[in-house]
Amino acid sequence: MEAQRSDEDTRFLIAQIACGDRVAFERLFRAFEVRLYRYLMAMLHARELAEELVNDVMVEVWRGAPKFRNESKPSTWLYGIAYHKAIDAIRKRKPATAELRTIAAVPDPRPSPEESAVAGDLHNDLDAALRSLSPEHRAVVELALTQGYSYQQISEIAGCPVNTVKTRMFHARRHLREYFLRAGARGEAS
Amino acid sequence: MTHRPISELLPWYVNDTLTLEERTAVEAEVERCAECATEVEQLAALRDYMLETDAAMEGPSQTLFAKTLARIEREEHAPRRAGKLWAALAGLSWILVAAPVVAAVVVMGFWAFGPGGRFAGQVSAVAPPEQPQIVQLDASARSVASNAAAYPAMYQRFKNETTGAGGPADAVHRDIARTGAISLVVDDVERAINLADSVASQRGGYVSSLSDQTPQSPGERHSADMQVSVPSAQFDGAMISLAALGVVRSRSVNAQDVTSSVVDLTARLDNARRTERDLAAIMDRQGKIDDILQAEQQLAQAREQVEQLAGQLQAQQQSVALSTIDLTLTDAAPKPSTAAPSGSDQLGDAWRAAVRSVGSFTLAIVGAAFFIVAYVPYIALVLILAFFAWRRFAGQTPR
Numbered sequence: 001m002e003a004q005r006s007d008e009d010t011r012f013l014i015a016q017i018a019c020g021d022r023v024a025f026e027r028l029f030r031a032f033e034v035r036l037y038r039y040l041m042a043m044l045h046a047r048e049l050a051e052e053l054v055n056d057v058m059v060e061v062w063r064g065a066p067k068f069r070n071e072s073k074p075s076t077w078l079y080g081i082a083y084h085k086a087i088d089a090i091r092k093r094k095p096a097t098a099e100l101r102t103i104a105a106v107p108d109p110r111p112s113p114e115e116s117a118v119a120g121d122l123h124n125d126l127d128a129a130l131r132s133l134s135p136e137h138r139a140v141v142e143l144a145l146t147q148g149y150s151y152q153q154i155s156e157i158a159g160c161p162v163n164t165v166k167t168r169m170f171h172a173r174r175h176l177r178e179y180f181l182r183a184g185a186r187g188e189a190s
Numbered sequence: 191m192t193h194r195p196i197s198e199l200l201p202w203y204v205n206d207t208l209t210l211e212e213r214t215a216v217e218a219e220v221e222r223c224a225e226c227a228t229e230v231e232q233l234a235a236l237r238d239y240m241l242e243t244d245a246a247m248e249g250p251s252q253t254l255f256a257k258t259l260a261r262i263e264r265e266e267h268a269p270r271r272a273g274k275l276w277a278a279l280a281g282l283s284w285i286l287v288a289a290p291v292v293a294a295v296v297v298m299g300f301w302a303f304g305p306g307g308r309f310a311g312q313v314s315a316v317a318p319p320e321q322p323q324i325v326q327l328d329a330s331a332r333s334v335a336s337n338a339a340a341y342p343a344m345y346q347r348f349k350n351e352t353t354g355a356g357g358p359a360d361a362v363h364r365d366i367a368r369t370g371a372i373s374l375v376v377d378d379v380e381r382a383i384n385l386a387d388s389v390a391s392q393r394g395g396y397v398s399s400l401s402d403q404t405p406q407s408p409g410e411r412h413s414a415d416m417q418v419s420v421p422s423a424q425f426d427g428a429m430i431s432l433a434a435l436g437v438v439r440s441r442s443v444n445a446q447d448v449t450s451s452v453v454d455l456t457a458r459l460d461n462a463r464r465t466e467r468d469l470a471a472i473m474d475r476q477g478k479i480d481d482i483l484q485a486e487q488q489l490a491q492a493r494e495q496v497e498q499l500a501g502q503l504q505a506q507q508q509s510v511a512l513s514t515i516d517l518t519l520t521d522a523a524p525k526p527s528t529a530a531p532s533g534s535d536q537l538g539d540a541w542r543a544a545v546r547s548v549g550s551f552t553l554a555i556v557g558a559a560f561f562i563v564a565y566v567p568y569i570a571l572v573l574i575l576a577f578f579a580w581r582r583f584a585g586q587t588p589r
Contacts, residue, residue, distance in 0.1 A: 020441075022259070029255050037250040042243075051250050055258045062262050126239050141201075145237040146244050150207035151199075166198040173201070173229070180232045 010074035017065040029058055032075075035147075036082050042142050043086040043135065053089060057081045072156060079147070080157045083139055090135045129179035137172035140165055197226060204233045365449045367509040368422060370429050371516040376436035379412040382519045386416055389431045395420030398514065405524065412521040417514055425513040432517055439520075452506050459499040466492040 010031070016024030033054055040050040060081050068077060130138060136158070143149045143157060151169075155162045196219045202208050203216040220226045376382040379402070387397050399417040420428045433441060469489040473482060562569070 026255060026259075029258065033254060034249045037254075038244050038247050041247060042240075051254055054250060054254060055261065058258045059261055059265070126236065127243075130240075141236075142240070144201045144205055145233070146240045148205050148207065150205075151202055153207075169201055170198055173233075176236065177229075177232070 007074055011070060014061075014065050014068050014074055017062060018068070025058075025062060028061065032078055033058075036078065039079070039142060039147060040082060040086055042130075042146065043138060044089060045131070049089060049093075053082065053085045056085050060085075073153065076149070076153050076156045079143065079149075080159065083143075083157050084159070086139065087135050125179045125182065126176075129176050133172055133175060137168050137175070140168045141172050141176075144169065197229075200226065200229055201233055204230060204237055364447060365452045365506075365510045366422075366445050367448050367506075368425050368443065368445045368513045369515070370425065370441070370443045370513065371518075372429065372432055372441045373439040373518040373520075374433070374436035375439055375520050375522050377522055379414050379519045379521050382435050383414055383416065385435050386418060386432060386517055386519075389428060389435075390418045390420060393420045393424035393428050393431075395424065395428065395512070409524045411524050414519045416517040416519070418517060419512045419514050422511060422513045425515075428513075428515060432515060436519070437522075448506055448510060452503065452510070455499055455503040455506060459496065459503055462492055462496045462499055466496055 010028065013024045013028040013031075017028060036057060037050055037054050040053045041047065044050050044053070057078065061078060064081075068074070130141065133141065139158065140154055143154045144151070149157065151162055151165050155165045158165065196215055199208060199212055199216050203213065203220075208216065220230055374382070383400065383402065390397055396419055397416055398419045400414065401416075402414040403412070405412050418428065418432065429441075429443070466489065469485050469492055472485045473489060
């Protein structure tokens with residue numbers, strides 16, 4: 001009920017923004033800046049870039065508010081913009097020949113999965129495992145587990161069929177399961 | 191459902207977004223399959239870890255909103271520049287069409303913009319550059335009214351929150367003086383003035399000033415400046431109703447918190463009145479002539495101060511009670527002349543047309559010269575090829 005009211009409020013703010021209302025824009029900005037920033041940080045692991053993308057997303061919201069269709073949920077619209085901006089930014093910053101996984105780990109100063117496995121820290125393991133996912137797989141995991149979106153909403157955010165969302169999640173889970181198995185094996189060994 | 195589709199739903203079972211039917215199917219599967227049960231535990235652990243990490247993460251910098259707003263302002267006020275792709279395409283198209291089109295362009299230029307040319311008279315009739323923006327704002331202006339109608343509860347809540355009414359701030363009375371300004375492009379200024387007048391009356395207000403600038407000569411636009419005063423409670427409604435009279439070119443609202451000023455004036459007025467009463471009491475007592483004269487002089491000063499402060503307080507209270515909206519109305523199109531033009535007007539028009547034509551012709555000549563200079567290499571190439579072709583043709587023709 002609360003979420004429904006919040007959605008209605010956001011719809012109204014978007015309608016006001018479409019009229020050029022800067023006060024409404026600030027309220028929408030304040031309502032989403034932290035959530036979007038954290039989501040983009042989880043995807044990009046770079047503070048400045050994440051802020052730049054929040055900026056891009058909100059400018060896009062300002063420009064696109066008149067075209068916002070009421071049938072979609074406002075927050076999925078915002079996350080949809082953020083999703084595509086994040087994927088584009090990750091693609092742009094990595095060399096064209098490199099593979100997604102290796103690149104996702106390039107800017108990460110933390111230990112590699114193998115190093116962290118040796119370190120024996122489950123959280124480092126999880127962190128490394130998440131970072132080693134491809135951007136699309138990581139996004140699905142983030143949107144489902146941190147942001148709490150249903151698979152239908154994620155398909156709307158990512159602009160892909162529901163089955164693709166499920167398949168991406170399936171592969172992400174398979175990848176993450178290895179880390180859980182490793183952690184389990186370490187737990188048994190100790 | 192088979193095992194795989196149900197297993198696929200486990201992450202959404204963990205985040206609690208499944209339908210009742212899906213949820214029941216997953217629960218049955220988790221009870222039956224140990225592997226699925228383990229995975230649910232792992233996913234729940236992963237979700238907890240991700241949520242913890244998310245919550246522990248710092249927020250963005252405080253200046254992010256200011257940066258975004260500055261960018262929007264910059265983009266809205268900067269002229270649009272063509273993108274790199276368009277620039278590249280434009281460059282490419284120049285090269286592709288250059289040589290064969292040179293002659294055609296020069297001839298077309300003369301044909302189109304020369305004296306008596308087809309487009310010679312249309313140079314001054316190009317639409318003003320702000321036209322597309324007006325069209326866009328037109329839609330916006332209409333949706334302001336529809337937003338208030340479509341979301342009445344939210345509109346009220348939003349309004350209360352932004353004006354500070356209705357919330358906890360209600361406990362402390364605030365005196366807010368609000369003023370607004372709207373600039374509109376309308377189809378008929380005369381009609382818009384009448385409509386604005388009726389908007390003001392319907393909302394318990396009035397037109398406090400009107401300056402109507404009727405066009406004196408053909409081509410001028412009819413415009414008018416109005417000031418509408420309405421009770422503060424009617425301010426938002428009046429802004430929406432007035433904006434709906436035409437196409438909004440600009441709109442602004444200014445709210446000034448005059449609470450401290452009102453409190454200060456009230457206190458000073460009370461003090462001045464107390465002094466006035468005390469001095470009057472001194473005057474009533476029997477005393478020396480000098481003392482009475484001095485008291486009388488001070489009493490006069492005190493009364494003057496009371497009057498001044500009372501006037502200022504009244505003005506301040508009025509600014510809170512009544513909000514003013516400055517309205518600028520401009521006709522969308524210049525008025526055509528209805529009267530038959532006089533002989534001198536006709537001669538004047540003919541002279542202006544002639545001057546415009548000479549100007550266009552001169553520009554066309556200069557433009558053509560630029561084209562010729564720029565395309566000299568291509569023209570030379572075409573001429574050389576034509577020359578060789580002619581020589582070859584001439585050489586083969588039997589005499």
